[in-house]
Amino acid sequence: MDSTGPLTGALLFWSHFWNKACILMGRLIIISNRLPFSLDREGDKLSIRQSSGGLVSAIKSYFESNTNKDQLSEKLWMGVADFPQEDWEQAVASHAFRQDFGIIPLYVDKDLYDNYYNGFSNSVLWPLFHYFSSLVEYESRFFDAYVRVNQQFADTLAPLLQPDDQVWIHDYQLMLLPHLLRQKKQDATIGFFLHIPFPSYEIFRLLPTEWKKSLLQGVMGADLIGFHTYDYVQHFLQSVKMLLGVESYFHNLQYQDRLVRIDLFPIGIDYNKFYQAASDPEVLDMCNKIRNNLEDKKIIFSVDRLDYTKGLSSRLNGFEYFLDRYPEWREKMVFILNIVPSRSSIPAYLERKKMIEEKIGTINGRFSTISWQPVIYRYNHLSFKELIALYQAADVALITPLRDGMNLVAKEYVASCASGRGVLILSELAGAASELSEAILVNPTDTADVASSITRALAMPLYEQRNRLALMQRRLQEYDVIKWVNDFMDQLTQVKQEQKKQQVKVLDDKALTTIRRHYLNAKNRCILLDYDGTLVPFTRLPSEASPDNAVRDMLSRLTSDARNHVIVISGRDLSSLDRWLGAMPLTLVAEHGASFKMRNGTWQQLVSVSDLWKDEIRRIMQLFVIRCAGSFIEEKTNTIAWHYRNTQTGLGFSRSRELLNTLSQLIQNTTLQVIDGNKVVEVRIAGFDKGATALKIVNEQDPDFVLCIGDDTTDEDMFKALEGEAYTIKVNNGASAAQYTILSQQQVLPLLNKLIAPLAEPQVQPLN
């Protein structure tokens, strides 16, 4: 929503910012679809027109506040300019306008912008994310334009980025940008915030596969992803799990080689600005005039952008029902309905306007008297002071969107009720409903509910109004827009710190050369290799994972060198390991150390207890097999495991959480332990872990070279136990106690090949 107004304040041009030295915490770069202002030309004269709207007022309040002055070296805003480049250049050259943040304008071709903004953003994402799936226009040219404009943002911004910059990307028009920027700047600090709802997976999955995957991958390029409510966070995590196969752990995701955090940050308002504006003499005067003109009739007020998500038709139906059902209120109240023009180039919006105006005509036609008209309809933009005056004059604010990411009008109304008078009726489908529980919450499609809420609000005693408002006002004051920004930025800094802590070095040529040199000079080597996911890839069934010729050949080559002691250390049962590898001169460790066979020795079992403990656990796991198609139980001597690798992605994971919970309670105060493995939940006899076993073998051997490779959570025990004594390598990226990582299981044999290549080979080749 835009407001015209005289040019005030100052614009510091971005060229000026570019030249300034970077100090303190670096720069904050806000990126949104549009810039927070526009330029209007009248002849030779240019004037600046500030934009209003939720995002703009939130960030501007933060920029204008004192809290960040000592922290940020610079503040910049990047967005598409809706004015010609020449006008901007003239504005810069004249030094006429100043603002306290820098500007990076982006100029986008008009047709391209139309397909990107009116097309993909507002005819695909907007309706779908607000659950209006029937309005979605699945046009591939829209998606192509969306990709191109997001790319243009990335291409423009990437060369300007400095190492300490914090980039904060806003909203649904720029969901691909985090990834596109990350591709160009691996280490960039990137936050993303979605201002509209993220829909449930069942809605999101309606998008064509390429679109929906690109959108998720796009957003996942950020380090921190923020939403308004807990529900939107859950919906997003569910879609990421189902479509990208990435599971979360307490709002954290390990995505590719990075930790990504997803959390909720319900946007606040500039509370003091609204609360204090209510006592501005000009506002008070306007407010009095409104009330006097209406002869002290009760006032119901609403203000919305013209949009189908705002529930204007349902609201009018509810109001009409109210007039029908509660005739005693006729002529004692008026409904001031202010609609703000919006997106008028999209046909669906114009049709909506016509429908609403017809409905208003019907209501006024049915109920008006000579001296009274129930609906006062205005289709225009209000000045800030007019808006506050109306908020103040209103006895009731009727805010009933069918879906809304948050809805700032509801919060602003509450803040503006400084006198303690006023009742908020709010749709339970607005994000704001989760914070404003003292409002009268309604289902906007339930006309009877809307009507009875209106009577309840009109008749609410003053003390009750005051109590409800006070509770909501305190909450809004405590988490205002400044706290919102600070909270987001603090978490972004934290995520970056955590990423640094858990950074594992990717095994590159230089590191490999060091390891190889050490290997070649060593006389007594220990090589510990995990089996599944390391020596062999995962298979559908554990019994199918027999070693192929390449694995056998590698193990033969390793063991043929008398200086090598090769240990295959696994959670597998004794009989599988013996059948597949028993004939080779290897040390075999089964079930994490519960059984082992030293090279050329015989199998030894360290536990001899009856199998009875498995009965109860098997019974529970069988229930989970029935409840989760594709899962199965594997039994080993000292372990019983429930595998869910072959189940429906989301279902398997969610059942595994239930099973973990049930089993953890069951085995309390026993000698058993539950392990949350790679698509498997295992219960085993406690006291054996790969770490203790590996350390024991290595200590007995007293080697001068130790290499340890593994992929699973149980291998982390080895990495930790052998820290400082071994070269430890984790297969697949992710948080690990290992020194190095390699990207996939397919790289394990080539790595071992390079390690043992004869000295004659001049240099180490890069890994595939």
Ligand code: GDG
């Ligand atoms: C998104 C999400 C989310 C409205 N009419 C006038 C006017 N306004 C101002 C209000 C308020 C803002 O515009 C509207 O805020 P909303 O929250 O309702 O919606 P959007 O900004 O369109 O959109 C939304 C928000 O982002 C923030 O995350 O809450 O759910 O859709 O500040 O005061 N201001 C003036 N005259 C008007 O006529 N001066």
